[in-house]
Amino acid sequence: EVYLEESGGGLVQPGGSLRLSCGASGFTFSSYQITWVRQAPGKGLEWISYINSRGSTMYYADSVKGRFTISRDNAQNSVYLQMNSLRSEDTSIYYCARLDLYGSESFDHWGQGTLVIVSS
Amino acid sequence: QSALTQPAAMSGSPGQSITISCTGTSSDVGGFNYVSWYQQHPGKAPKLIIYGVSSRPSGISNRFSGSKTGNTASLTISGLQTEDEADYYCSSYKRGGSWMFGGGTILTVL
Numbered sequence: 001e002v003y004l005e006e007s008g009g010g011l012v013q014p015g016g017s018l019r020l021s022c023g024a025s026g027f028t029f030s031s032y033q034i035t036w037v038r039q040a041p042g043k044g045l046e047w048i049s050y051i052n053s054r055g056s057t058m059y060y061a062d063s064v065k066g067r068f069t070i071s072r073d074n075a076q077n078s079v080y081l082q083m084n085s086l087r088s089e090d091t092s093i094y095y096c097a098r099l100d101l102y103g104s105e106s107f108d109h110w111g112q113g114t115l116v117i118v119s120s
Numbered sequence: 121q122s123a124l125t126q127p128a129a130m131s132g133s134p135g136q137s138i139t140i141s142c143t144g145t146s147s148d149v150g151g152f153n154y155v156s157w158y159q160q161h162p163g164k165a166p167k168l169i170i171y172g173v174s175s176r177p178s179g180i181s182n183r184f185s186g187s188k189t190g191n192t193a194s195l196t197i198s199g200l201q202t203e204d205e206a207d208y209y210c211s212s213y214k215r216g217g218s219w220m221f222g223g224g225t226i227l228t229v230l
Binding site for chain 1: 123152153154156158160164165166167168171172175177209211213217218219220221222223224
């Protein structure tokens with residue numbers, strides 16, 4: 001069974017940093033592209049970052065570009081999101097999601113999310 | 121990066137059909153057959169229900185169907201059931217290497 005699990009969320013002060021992890025199991029992790037999507041409390045979904053299967057191509061939403069860095073370790077079946085210079089508007093549940101292999105650019109499996117609260 | 125446009129809320133009675141629209145531009149919805157739809161129940165992660173405009177993942181009921189005309193994609197749910205009450209989001213790949221979501225539609229089954 002495909003399983004994605006986020007960790008690393010918590011309370012952080014504005015301007016601070018946090019590193020999220022996304023651990024995977026149940027599939028050949030190194031074959032799949034992974035994204036991060038966030039959801040502010042009571043709000044909609046926002047795509048924020050993408051990494052290809054080899055870790056050689058990364059994309060970011062304008063809202064996080066220059067502050068967040070996505071990376072992966074295929075040997076550890078994990079993707080990471082390093083978040084720096086955090087702002088109150090970054091408060092959200094952060095989900096990692098897998099892109100399907102059919103090339104449809106859809107997110108076919110999601111983790112349960114980890115909550116990040118940016119507040120003083 | 122503006123969100124795709126969806127109605128904020130819709131409602132229907134059990135057994136009825138509803139259609140949720142998702143309007144973008146020629147740089148996203150209209151430019152690619154990469155529209156997907158997600159269902160999200162309260163406190164849960166989103167779940168893929170339609171990919172590639174009109175394809176259903178394994179295990180998704182055929183009561184869910186998708187289509188696209190120009191810059192507008194649509195999700196139709198036929199034979200509404202109480203368990204369909206949820207938030208629905210469309211998504212599209214966007215030219216240049218990014219993805220966009222719609223603002224979400226709260227579906228109430230009365």
